[in-house]
Amino acid sequence: MAERYGSDGLNRRQFLRGTAGATLSxxxxxxxxxxxxxxxxxxxxxxVPLGKTGVTxxxxxxxxxxxxxxxxxxxxxxxxxxxxSMLRHAFDSGISFFDMADLYGSHVYVREALRFIPxxxxxxxxxxxxxxxxxxxxxxxxxxxxxxxxxxxxxxxHCVRKPDWFEKSAAYRDMLSELKEKKVVRAxxxxxxxxxxxxxxARSPWxxxxxxxxxxxxxxxxxxxEKVVPVLEQMHKSGKGVLGMxxxxxxxxxxxxxxxxxxxxxxxxxxxxxxxxxxxxHIDDTLKLTAxxx
Amino acid sequence: MTDQRGSDGLNRRQFLRGTAGAALAxxxPGAASLAxxxxxxxxxxxxxxxVPLGKTGLTxxxxxxxxxxxxxxxxxxxxxxxxxxxxALLRHAFDSGVRLFDMADLYGAHVYVREALRSIPxxxVTLQTKIWxxxxxxxxxxxxxxxxxxxxxxxxxxxxHCMTKPxxxxELTAYMDMLSELKAKKIVRAIGISCHALPALRTAAKSPWxxxxxxxxxxxxxxxxxxxEKVVPVIRQLHExxxxxxxxxxxxxxxxxxxxxxxxxxxxxxxxxxxxxxxxxxxxHIDDALKLAAxxx
Numbered sequence: 001m002a003e004r005y006g007s008d009g010l011n012r013r014q015f016l017r018g019t020a021g022a023t024l025s026x027x028x029x030x031x032x033x034x035x036x037x038x039x040x041x042x043x044x045x046x047x048v049p050l051g052k053t054g055v056t057x058x059x060x061x062x063x064x065x066x067x068x069x070x071x072x073x074x075x076x077x078x079x080x081x082x083x084x085s086m087l088r089h090a091f092d093s094g095i096s097f098f099d100m101a102d103l104y105g106s107h108v109y110v111r112e113a114l115r116f117i118p119x120x121x122x123x124x125x126x127x128x129x130x131x132x133x134x135x136x137x138x139x140x141x142x143x144x145x146x147x148x149x150x151x152x153x154x155x156x157x158h159c160v161r162k163p164d165w166f167e168k169s170a171a172y173r174d175m176l177s178e179l180k181e182k183k184v185v186r187a188x189x190x191x192x193x194x195x196x197x198x199x200x201x202a203r204s205p206w207x208x209x210x211x212x213x214x215x216x217x218x219x220x221x222x223x224x225x226e227k228v229v230p231v232l233e234q235m236h237k238s239g240k241g242v243l244g245m246x247x248x249x250x251x252x253x254x255x256x257x258x259x260x261x262x263x264x265x266x267x268x269x270x271x272x273x274x275x276x277x278x279x280x281x282h283i284d285d286t287l288k289l290t291a292x293x294x
Numbered sequence: 295m296t297d298q299r300g301s302d303g304l305n306r307r308q309f310l311r312g313t314a315g316a317a318l319a320x321x322x323p324g325a326a327s328l329a330x331x332x333x334x335x336x337x338x339x340x341x342x343x344x345v346p347l348g349k350t351g352l353t354x355x356x357x358x359x360x361x362x363x364x365x366x367x368x369x370x371x372x373x374x375x376x377x378x379x380x381x382a383l384l385r386h387a388f389d390s391g392v393r394l395f396d397m398a399d400l401y402g403a404h405v406y407v408r409e410a411l412r413s414i415p416x417x418x419v420t421l422q423t424k425i426w427x428x429x430x431x432x433x434x435x436x437x438x439x440x441x442x443x444x445x446x447x448x449x450x451x452x453x454x455h456c457m458t459k460p461x462x463x464x465e466l467t468a469y470m471d472m473l474s475e476l477k478a479k480k481i482v483r484a485i486g487i488s489c490h491a492l493p494a495l496r497t498a499a500k501s502p503w504x505x506x507x508x509x510x511x512x513x514x515x516x517x518x519x520x521x522x523e524k525v526v527p528v529i530r531q532l533h534e535x536x537x538x539x540x541x542x543x544x545x546x547x548x549x550x551x552x553x554x555x556x557x558x559x560x561x562x563x564x565x566x567x568x569x570x571x572x573x574x575x576x577x578x579h580i581d582d583a584l585k586l587a588a589x590x591x
Binding site for chain 1: 367368369376377378381402405406409412429430431432434435438439442443445
């Protein structure tokens with residue numbers, strides 16, 4: 001599999017070079033200068049700013065919640081040995097952005113990986129499953145314990161969907177705002193599962209970062225790309241961090257990974273994306289395809 | 295190590311036979327009959343016997359695995375070993391016959407035990423955990439979270455963690471009611487407290503809500519709720535009331551590590567303590583405790 005994409009990759013890169021300039025300004029701290037043009041070539045492991053949050057993250061994030069529910073996911077079900085070694089493999093490959101959620105039960109696995117990975121070299125994102133109904137004040141303290149950290153870079157309200165999510169989540173939002181003030185949390189926002197919820201997030205000054213579903217086919221998205229992308233652009237312009245998920249359409253687009261990565265990174269309004277890796281080869285493959293797509 | 299225990303054990307066993315009779319009534323379903331039992335026809339007690347935990351209906355191995363040495367902020371010496379060592383340790387304990395696993399939200403050990411349960415059959419073990427109510431999490435979400443973290447539908451024992459006040463049963467009614475409700479639904483099998491002060495233990499002895507307790511006990515009174523002569527009568531009262539009694543701080547949080555044999559002999563000899571938990575941090579600790587407990591029985 002990997003080899004097939006290897007030979008294809010060179011051609012792709014040459015093919016794409018012409019269009020890369022338009023999005024070069026997005027290149028972050030980790031950019032390496034290209035030998036030929038003196039212009040920086042974007043890489044999948046660049047550290048990019050998440051909007052105007054002040055938080056930076058690698059362009060690729062490790063998603064730990066494929067089929068997540070009841071504090072388990074495909075990733076946690078791999079077991080400690082496999083998942084922790086994959087997290088380390090990702091970090092060693094330049095992926096330092098870890099996307100978690102209470103719902104996925106992946107915090108303690110990342111804590112174990114952080115025995116070997118320096119905390120300050122990572123960006124940790126997690127999400128509050130507020131439907132569990134846990135007292136707001138105890139949630140993030142628990143996350144910090146589970147992660148063995150004093151601060152969390154990004155905490156999102158998980159899976160906002162209904163038009164009234166903003167009003168309904170007031171207690172949780174207030175708690176997150178307070179923790180942001182105390183610098184226990186660096187940025188707050190939502191992961192979105194409907195276009196309406198996404199639009200409300202776009203308008204809300206409370207939202208620093210959104211996690212939105214995006215791919216070229218509209219598969220498992222909030223709406224077709226032509227309806228979603230303008231909202232993402234609006235958020236990007238207003239300085240919010242925009243993170244993409246469902247890049248491979250929850251697996252439905254696995255045969256058009258290259259196209260999907262090219263599409264999302266070509267949009268110019270998506271800062272970083274998260275992919276649910278389930279094997280080391282998935283990491284290698286995505287890094288390669290992303291390098292080609294950039 | 296095992297061999298040594300084997301040869302040594304026989305002498306001990308012969309030596310102890312005279313005193314074993316008194317406590318034989320405690321032997322549970324798991325008690326193995328002696329190889330040479332034909333002559334004595336009496337069952338020899340072992341550290342891995344499955345014994346009834348008071349009148350809870352639960353059985354536990356006499357020796358349990360404590361996962362909370364210096365437990366705080368959802369970490370403990372056990373979790374700090376890292377998943378590879380910690381899970382191997384849990385597995386070694388199970389393979390050695392230990393069937394009681396003592397956890398707490400405070401120790402952050404649930405997910406590690408969930409991982410160990412990938413290869414240990416859930417129904418063969420007794421899972422005990424505890425609620426750190428001081429954090430103030432709403433009662434209704436706690437046990438569901440524990441079940442997720444443990445990957446189990448039911449938890450054998452849930453205790454309110456670290457009771458010190460005599461009126462805990464008035465202060466913590468919200469948590470007590472929640473646990474009673476879950477017990478009625480059979481999501482939790484037995485409920486009670488872990489105790490860190492004698493007045494709180496006395497309250498437990500009188501409380502019909504309490505099915506089982508975790509109490510500090512050793513021969514020296516080290517890190518206990520009081521001197522043994524004051525604590526043991528309360529434990530006896532609990533035992534006589536049909537409550538399960540599990541002992542902790544058998545090695546006085548490490549201070550009695552040079553008197554392990556003596557402490558084990560003392561606690562196992564009390565006859566009002568059903569089982570005990572020890573915070574193992576290395577496989578040798580498990581082997582050692584099993585050997586010493588076998589001699590003490």
